[in-house]
Amino acid sequence: MKVLVYGSGQLAQMMYLAAAPLGVIVSAVDVFTETVVDPVSKKPTGVSLSQAIYDASAITIEFEHVPEHLLLEADKSGKLYPNVASILAGADRVREKVLLSKNKIPNCDYLIINHVDQLDGVVAALGEKVIFKASRDGYDGYGQWRISTAAELLALRHEFSLLDLKKVPLIAEKMMQFEREISLLGARSKDGRVVCFSLAENLHHEGQLHVSVAPITKLSDTLQQKANDIFATLATSMEYVGVLAVELFQCGEELYVNEIAPRVHNSGHWTQQGCSTSQFEQHIRAVLGLPLGSTEVIGVSAMVNIIGCTTFNRDLIGIPNVHLHWYGKEVRVKRKMGHINVIADSHANLGLKLKQLIEFLPLEHFPKLEGEATRLQKSSGFVY
Template sequence: MQVLVYGAGQLAQMMYLDGAALGINVMAVDVNNNTVVHPVSKSPLDCTLEQAIELADALTVEFEHVPETLLEQAQASGKLYPGIEAILVGADRVREKQLLSGLDIPNCPYQIVDDLAQLDECVARLGERLIIKASRDGYDGYGQWRLKAASDLPALKTQLANLDLQAVPLVVEKMLNFDREVSLIGARSKSGEVVVYPLAENLHHEGQLHVSVAPATNSTEALTEQACDIFTKLVNGMDYVGVLAVELFQCGDELLVNELAPRVHNSGHWSQAGSPTSQFENNLRAVLDLPLGLAVNTGGEASVSAMINIIGCDDHKLALLGIGGTHLHWYGKTVRPKRKMGHINVTASDYAALGEKLSALAGYLSLEHFPQLQEEAARLAASN
């Protein structure tokens, strides 16, 4: 069986590695030049994009910002999972908000803005503390601005003056005092089978995910049920096939959707070591309509997990592998500031043991690049 992935980054690479164990061949498309490449070596393969589409049993994506012409060609094959509409929802915050509102799914109060003069109305309606997001091409904190006081509005308008808001409107959201961010990742197959992973708790720094812990601490049955209800509404409402990530804000006992990602997701990387079936394998299973694998551990050494992103550096020490239950995943990229270079997965029997392992891990890392690690280690060590 063969799967063609649009995008040739680390997510395609990890799908390839999991697929190989099942005898599934994964190819990737470099969407910058429409070249079919090997997902690990990035070497061009001896076939055209049209031939690769013909050979593949299923097509999928590793990120949502694929040129629409390529998505339309993929959709025409009848093999693209998820479908083009679901992918475009992930690429456009206006479409995303329309979907959430149409399915009556709670999300942050917002207003769509295509003229800077409308920002005054946003302040009057949503309050003076706002998050302003470009509706397309924003990620990892890029394409976002914050308004903390109405007196700063004139300066913000000046900063945004050169944007073409008719082409790319803004989504303006009320800045919430949420307790934490969590995410739910699950998979739905072509035949409608669904599995969901435990809620993960996510810690960010400067707009980027730095640490995920799963299952999230202090997760009640009611909270998990609420997240699963949201996920089920989404996948059924979109007739979705593949892995879907739902990022959520927890405000007291209520969950509000922050963002959707129609693909495997950074906050699910912990599943490589902390789950019987990784998100990457389940994505392949889902798009090929194979039986989905278990997503939840029943106990043992890997009962709790953490994922630590390696961002903008390559100066970690490989001796960290001596910490029990620790796995390194390296992407083979050239170092750049804020670039995700790899990640580390750590598993343990409980949160206290996980905290101890993260504290030990800190000794092998340059902590200026891991600002959340020591604080999270201390929190987990005290949480049992």
């Protein structure tokens, strides 16, 4: 069996490596050149895109910003999973918000800004602490803006007036006071079965994920169930097939959806060593209509991203239960180069192991690690 993945980065590569033992060969599409490539070497396979679509038993994506004409072409084959609407919901914050509201899923209060005049109502509706986000990524002049006072909003008015808000609206979102960012990954099969992985706790720095820990500390069955229910509602409503990531804010025992990603996700990389079935294998199983795998955890995991850095001591793989995943890319500032999965039998021992790991890493590239190691060491949480 063959699976074609749009996008040829590390996620396609890890799908390839997870699929091969099942006798499934994954090819990738470089969406910029529209060439079919080997997901590991990135070399063209010599097969045309139309032939690869024809040959595939299933077609999927590794990122949601695949050019729409390619998605529609793939969709014509009847083999694209997840469906186009799900992919677009992940790529467009307006669609995403509509989806969440339609399903009555708690999320941050928001307004959609199609015209600068709507800015006048923002503070009254959302308060003074607001984040503005482009509804779609990759447009010149767009980005994210945070305001804390009405005066700051006034200062942005001119900048926003230069944008084509009819074409690409902004989302104005109330900045939530949350305790932590967590994520739930799960999968839905073609016959509607839903399975969820354990909740992961995510530490970001300058907008990038740095560390995930799964299961989360202070995990209650209620919280996991609440997240699973959100997942099942969303995935079912979208008629989703494959692995879906849901990013959440936790406030007390309440969960608010921050955003969704219609694909395997960085905050699920821990499943490669920390779970009976990895998110990559799970996604391949789902899109091919194979039975889903067990999501039972194997110990307590941390996933540490290696970002913009190649100068670490690779002997870190000598620490028991420390696993390197290297993507083989050229180094650039803020580029995800690889990740490290660390497994232990309790949160406290995971903290200890991260302390060992720190000896092998240039800490300026791992700003979240030491604090997290200390926090986990003190944790009396989950024991496997």
